Amino acid sequence: MGEVESREKAILVGCGSKRDEWEVRSSLEELSRLADTARAEVVATFVQFRDKVDPAWFIGRGKAEEIAREAEEQTVDLVVFDRELTPAQLHNLERLIPCKVIDRTQLILDIFAMRARTKEGRLQVELAQLQYLLPRLSGRGRELSRLGGGIGTRGPGETQLETDRRHIRRRIRDIRRELEQVKKHRALHQSRRRKNEILQVALVGYTNAGKSTLLNRLTASDVLAEDRLFATLDPTSRALPLPSGETVLLTDTVGFIRHLPHQLVAAFHSTLEQVKEADLLLHVVDMSHPEAQEQIEVVESVLEELGASHLPVLLVFNKADRVAEAPLLAPGRDTIAISAFSDRDLEHLVRAIDARLYETAVIGRAEIPAEKGDWLALLHSRAQVQETEMDGSCLSITFRMPKRRFDRLPPDLLSQIQILSM
Structure with a gap:
């Protein structure tokens, strides 16, 4: 009432x-x-x-x-x-x-x-509002x-705006400085994740496609998920264990929409840069929506604007429980149809994520001298170890590892590895 x-x-x-x-x-x-x-x-x-x-x-x-x-x-x-x-x-x-x-x-x-x-979300919105209102x-x-x-x-309001344009320009400069500091702080966290070789998966899609619900269901989280547009603004990351034994970082992002204000794309650019850092994008689509194809095109357009269109994408057609049969929306694309409320569908999705991340994996055999315990620990932390044999004073390890991780192994360890397949 x-x-x-x-x-x-x-x-x-x-x-x-x-x-x-x-x-x-x-x-x-x-x-x-x-x-x-x-x-x-x-x-x-x-x-x-x-x-x-x-x-x-x-x-x-x-x-x-x-x-x-x-x-x-x-x-x-x-x-x-x-x-x-x-x-x-x-x-x-x-x-x-x-x-x-x-x-x-x-x-x-x-x-x-x-x-x-x-705080970052509020600063980004205020910056976009001030840039819109100034002219x-x-x-x-x-x-x-x-x-x-x-x-x-809502937001900065109109009282000061009415009287002092210089105040607005000054505030815009201050916000940009604050956001630059936040960006540096995030870059530090990002570099730590890269150093620890944490694989990152980003949920992207049209607003209200069900990204937050999917994050909650996959990771047993409690991120706000409503049947409203833009229920989620601030990116949220949660750990997601995969069948391979890998644990990836799954990040929910702000939903896109047609005619998304360019001020917002610019203001949220630093936040959305997390999308560019992902090893895999889960493009979530509401398959029950009559304009699902148009929504896919809007999201792909924004991804291109962000410089993220080259990343591997798994199209996740969500809300399958609402349609009689899956429409043919993306022939030839890497797709999966699910309902976020079906445990069986979520199991299929997690396996698909696992397979997609290891699609470009390197299978190799490493000869590890007994005294190189650090190499052994490194392989166990970054790869799927498939077979281990003792060969004299060396340990022979057959493993499977995402190519991006393989390329970052120490050169002296790489010299001890025979590539079996890529």
Whole structure:
């Protein structure tokens, strides 16, 4: 009851070419889910089909006036446009419409501000919000005075922004310095993991594909998992033991979405760099979603932007329990269909991860002198030892090891190894 009463009333507005009607309406449906995540109640939706957006109003002036009348009649709190508005469009619409006007970018930023839990996450969101707001401040005195809080004002807020642009630029510099320190701290942890040769697997995918649920089920964790967009913002890592005896680090990451604000991609770049360090990406897809193929393409586009498109990927089609039969979405790709709530499916997935990590493994035989106990310990910690024989004063060990690990063995140990197959 409390949450329903506190919800702001919202009108959603979409615009696009008639040729792309399906995409326009689909994007508006997603915007409605974003609004729900931000705790808004959608009371009306407007769509205008036109070949080009109006440079001054985004939609036509007549449609803008119609929306203004509807906003007044329904006493709505905000109007949300499904594309990023230019400063000029935002300024004109705010003068005409008698309530808050925000766009898709600002709504997503608002959700991120609401969801961020760690200090780094909050700094990244604030940086993105300030970068978004800075070019949109001039001439907004009257409009800002009626915002009053709620959706579109979470995070740094509007009070200082209204009066002091220099303060914003100074704050942006300060945040970037703080994030640089956090980045150095993470790089230190990353180098330790690399030194210890811990294999890393990253969960990536469209928002609400079920990544957090999968992390929880695979590692017996309690990461927040909700049926809402962007339930997880801050990356979470957990240990995952594999059948081979290997233990990998499984990391959950922020979900992607179409028209993801470039400010957010830039602000979260340091966090998402963990994706680039992974030995394997688990690209989790909601196979029950009618636009699963489009969502795959969005995620692959963001991975390319991050410089992570070259990494090995296992496509994990999740929520198989919701569909009658698996659609053929990725012929020729490395895929597996599962339900995160099926123990049997999870066993299959863990075996698939194990096999994928060792796909480029080196099988070798090492002749270890009896006095080289450190070499023996190293092989046992980094490889799957398959056979051990005593040969005179040497121990002959046959092993299987991921190629990346093999390439990092000490040169004097490498000289004692015969490669049997790669």
